[in-house]
Amino acid sequence: MIQSSKTFPLPFGLSASPGKIVIWTLLFLGGIVMISPFIFMISSSLKTADQIYDLRLIPERPTLANYVDLFANSPFLRWFWNSFITSSIVTFSVLFFDSLIGYVLCKYNFRGRTFVFVAILSTLMIPTEMLVIPWYVMSANFGWIDTYWGIMFPGLMTGFGVFLMKQFFESVPDELLDAARIDGLSEFRIWWEIAMPLVMPALSALAIFTFLGNWTAFLWPLIVTNSRELYTVPVGLASFAGENLTRWEVVMTGAAVSTIPTLIVFIVLQKYIVRGVVLSGLKG
Amino acid sequence: MKRFYDRLTFQQKKAYWAWLFLAVPVAFFCFVRFYPTLNAMVISFTDWNLLSPMKFVGFENYQKMLTDKVFWKVFGNTFLYLIIGLPVTLLLSFAVAYYLDQIRFMHGFIRGLYFIPYLTTAVAMAWVWRWGYQPVPIGILNQILTDFGLPQQPFLRAPSQALASVLAPAIWAGLGFQVIIFLAGLRGIPDTYYEAARIDGVGKWATLWEITLPLLRPTILFLVVLTSISLLRIFDQVYNMTVGGQGGPLNSTRPLVLNIYNSAFRDFDMGYATAQTMVLFIVLLVITMVQLRLMRAK
Numbered sequence: 043m044i045q046s047s048k049t050f051p052l053p054f055g056l057s058a059s060p061g062k063i064v065i066w067t068l069l070f071l072g073g074i075v076m077i078s079p080f081i082f083m084i085s086s087s088l089k090t091a092d093q094i095y096d097l098r099l100i101p102e103r104p105t106l107a108n109y110v111d112l113f114a115n116s117p118f119l120r121w122f123w124n125s126f127i128t129s130s131i132v133t134f135s136v137l138f139f140d141s142l143i144g145y146v147l148c149k150y151n152f153r154g155r156t157f158v159f160v161a162i163l164s165t166l167m168i169p170t171e172m173l174v175i176p177w178y179v180m181s182a183n184f185g186w187i188d189t190y191w192g193i194m195f196p197g198l199m200t201g202f203g204v205f206l207m208k209q210f211f212e213s214v215p216d217e218l219l220d221a222a223r224i225d226g227l228s229e230f231r232i233w234w235e236i237a238m239p240l241v242m243p244a245l246s247a248l249a250i251f252t253f254l255g256n257w258t259a260f261l262w263p264l265i266v267t268n269s270r271e272l273y274t275v276p277v278g279l280a281s282f283a284g285e286n287l288t289r290w291e292v293v294m295t296g297a298a299v300s301t302i303p304t305l306i307v308f309i310v311l312q313k314y315i316v317r318g319v320v321l322s323g324l325k326g
Numbered sequence: 327m328k329r330f331y332d333r334l335t336f337q338q339k340k341a342y343w344a345w346l347f348l349a350v351p352v353a354f355f356c357f358v359r360f361y362p363t364l365n366a367m368v369i370s371f372t373d374w375n376l377l378s379p380m381k382f383v384g385f386e387n388y389q390k391m392l393t394d395k396v397f398w399k400v401f402g403n404t405f406l407y408l409i410i411g412l413p414v415t416l417l418l419s420f421a422v423a424y425y426l427d428q429i430r431f432m433h434g435f436i437r438g439l440y441f442i443p444y445l446t447t448a449v450a451m452a453w454v455w456r457w458g459y460q461p462v463p464i465g466i467l468n469q470i471l472t473d474f475g476l477p478q479q480p481f482l483r484a485p486s487q488a489l490a491s492v493l494a495p496a497i498w499a500g501l502g503f504q505v506i507i508f509l510a511g512l513r514g515i516p517d518t519y520y521e522a523a524r525i526d527g528v529g530k531w532a533t534l535w536e537i538t539l540p541l542l543r544p545t546i547l548f549l550v551v552l553t554s555i556s557l558l559r560i561f562d563q564v565y566n567m568t569v570g571g572q573g574g575p576l577n578s579t580r581p582l583v584l585n586i587y588n589s590a591f592r593d594f595d596m597g598y599a600t601a602q603t604m605v606l607f608i609v610l611l612v613i614t615m616v617q618l619r620l621m622r623a624k
Contacts, residue, residue, distance in 0.1 A: 065425045070432075072422065073439030076498070080442070082466055083454045095463040143351045152341035158348065165359045169559065169610055171583050172603040175369065175590050176362035182376070199354050229343040258447045260562045261583070265591060276449040280566055283453045290457050290464060297450040304445050312438055315445070319503060320510040 080301065086294040094291045108295040117270055118299055121278035128193045128274065129256035135198040136252045137245055143199070144207025145233050149219060159208070165201040170262065178265055192266045193274065197256060203248050210244035211237060247318030250311065257304070275300050370600040387601035397602070399577050400585040404558055407493055407581060411557045415497050415504060416549060422501070423508030424534075437509070441502030448499060452566035455495040456482065459567075482567060485578035492579045496563050500556065504549050511545030512538070544621070551617040555610055559583055582606055 086094060088104040096102065112118055147159045177196055178187075186192035214237050222232045238245070263274040273281065279300050283293045308315060334342060370387055374380045391397050422440060426433065443451065458467045459481035468478045481491045515538065523533045539546075561583040565571040572588075573580025582602065590599035 062429060066429050066431060069422065069425055069429065069436050070439075073436045076440050076501070077442060079451060079454045079458070079498075080446075082458070086457070097463075097466055097469050139351055139354075142347055146344050146347045150340050150344040151337070152344045155344070158352065161360075162355055165355065167607075167611055167614060168359065168363050169603070169606055171559065171561075171586060172366050172600070172607050173359070173362045175596060175600050175603065176365040177358075178590075179365070179369075179376070179596075180362070196358055198358075199351055201359075229347075233347075254445060258449075260449055260565070261587070264565075265587075276447050276562075279447070279453070280449050280571075283566070284571075290460075293453050294457065297453050300450040301446050304447070305442065308438070308442060308445050312434070312441075316437070316441065316506055319506045 080305070083294050083298050083301070086291055087298040089291050091289065091291055108291055109299070112292070112295050112299060116278075116282055116296075117273070118275075118278065118282075118296070120271060121273050121275045122303075124190070124193075124272060125257055125274040125276075128190055129253050131190075132194050132197045132256050133249055133252045135194075136200055136203050137249055139199045140203030140248065141207045141211075141238065141241070141245065142233065143204045144209075145211050145237055147204070148208045148211035149214075149216065149237070162201050162204050166205070170196075174262055174265055177262070181266055186266070188267055188269050188272045190272075193263050193272075196262060197252075197259075200252070203252070206244060206248060207241065210241045214240050243317070243321065246314055247321045250315055250318050254304070366600045366603060369596055370604050372597045374596045375594040376596060383597065387597045390598060391601060391605070396577060396580075397585065400573075400580050400582055401605075403489060403573075403578070403580055404560075404582045406489055407496075407560050408554055408557045410490065411493050411497055412550065412553055415500060415553055416546070418497070419501050419504035419549075420508055423505045423512060424538075426505065427509055427512045437505070440505050443499045444502035446499070448495075448562035449566050451495055451499060452563045455491075455563075456567045459491055483575065485576045488568070488575060488579045492563050492567050493560075495567075496557070496560055500553065504553065507545060507549055508542070511542045514545075515541045547617060547620055551613060554613055558606070558609060558613075561587070 081099065085099050085101060087108055088106070089096070089101045090103070090105055090107065093101060093103070143162065147155060147162075173196070181187050181192045186195065218236060219232055222236045223229075227235070258276060259274070260276045260280070263277045264280070267273050267277060270278070270281070279296050282296050286292045286296075331339070331342065369380075371382055371384060372380045373383045373386070426437060426440075429436075458465050460468070461478055461480075462468045462472055465481075467481070471478055480487060482488050519537050519541070520533065523537055528536065558581075560581050564573050564579050564581055564584050565587075568574050568579055571584075573584045583606070586599050586602045586606070589595045589602060
């Protein structure tokens with residue numbers, strides 16, 4: 043076995059040059075700095091009020107009392123449910139409609155196709171902030187304030203998703219669809235049963251981003267909800283933390299409870315999420 | 327109905343299905359995107375508090391903006407977020423991606439460490455950072471400073487430091503996304519370029535400047551635009567890290583979007599609020615247009 047003079051043997055049969063080892067160490071330390079806010083957050087949430095000023099990482103007497111207190115005395119569970127149900131419905135709607143629109147704009151030749159596509163694409167230029175006021179007026183007129191529908195309706199279809207799906211349907215061969223047509227499949231089933239399974243990677247990327255985007259959304263849910271029962275997790279946490287301004291162990295517990303589900307999802311789905319970012323980033 | 331369909335030609339059948347599929351989406355985009363856009367433009371020319379009848383006032387809201395000191399302060403803040411945030415974000419994320427691309431050992435794990443903040447709720451993390459900025463004995467950052475014998479910093483309490491303190495978690499949260507995109511861009515550069523450079527005896531720095539960066543141009547341009555847009559729309563962090571969500575102290579951290587929120591939902595001055603959203607819209611439009619231009623140039 044020939045090794046160049048500049049490499050060091052490492053455990054697990056690895057070897058590396060000193061430069062690589064320095065780079066690796068710096069990147070690793072940087073990564074630890076990146077996640078340190080989570081570490082401090084979780085550590086503080088396990089402390090009692092009199093321990094919070096003790097900044098030791100491992101609490102002297104770790105306790106779950108804050109968590110018990112949080113779920114017993116605040117509507118966090120309700121906020122979770124609100125966030126979960128609205129984010130899920132919006133995600134299913136986006137997956138269904140955006141892929142249907144993208145498919146039609148990609149695979150059907152008809153008068154007005156370019157016009158519809160450009161019109162939908164142009165909505166990407168309009169910032170949400172410009173629309174929230176008219177949406178609020180609309181919601182007030184139709185009685186949508188403080189309803190799930192009010193939280194959800196602006197996001198049910200997105201220009202970005204349409205664009206993404208249209209790009210991916212380009213890779214589905216027309217011959218395949220025509221063959222299905224000859225076999226007598228209805229147009230709806232050709233889309234649903236033949237074309238959709240072929241764009242699964244794009245669909246999963248779109249699903250992850252739509253769900254996360256809605257789960258973390260703040261501005262619109264803040265505007266459209268007034269009663270505590272209808273808050274989503276971010277809106278609820280903002281008001282909850284504001285009320286417990288100096289009780290930092292309680293605030294940290296609220297923050298931890300809001301964050302931990304996303305962390306778990308990330309650890310389970312890391313591969314798909316990273317691939318999704320690249321897919322949608324490069325296509326979009 | 328069945329008869330009508332059977333009499334259509336193949337092309338007509340396809341158009342029939344296309345419009346059938348598009349009926350609901352077209353209605354949605356008209357009702358939830360286009361109509362509100364026009365509505366916002368109309369409201370910006372009125373004096374309206376939601377309850378009284380709408381009163382047309384011409385360009386009054388836009389004129390008010392010109393003389394409103396708070397608006398100009400806020401406009402300046404918004405660009406400060408951009409001017410400080412953009413270079414810091416891009417340099418950091420490129421450095422991380424550039425070196426991360428060279429290592430294999432625990433590559434995915436380390437990438438994960440940088441990426442996690444991107445997925446978390448900005449509101450939750452804003453509160454964690456706010457806690458970190460507190461004076462001793464509460465905040466961890468001042469604790470570390472005093473441990474090293476350095477003076478405590480006011481962070482969110484001083485107008486001179488508050489904006490940077492609010493910006494830090496926004497940069498921290500976005501970094502992972504930019505790293506991933508840069509990594510994908512670096513992977514996209516064919517090895518043959520590097521091999522040719524090595525054979526020609528080109529040094530590491532020269533390779534970076536002459537090969538890597540020019541070939542990454544589309545990636546860099548994409549990230550510049552996306553990062554700019556998200557920095558210009560900063561809201562969650564400011565709302566949750568400043569007292570009463572007001573963008574203080576002394577409006578030193580208040581960005582345009584928070585000012586819009588205040589005008590609309592705290593002062594109920596819908597006309598003035600929408601007029602400010604038009605300014606935001608135009609700024610974002612210009613940035614996007616410049617990007618499209620530059621993309622086409624190459």
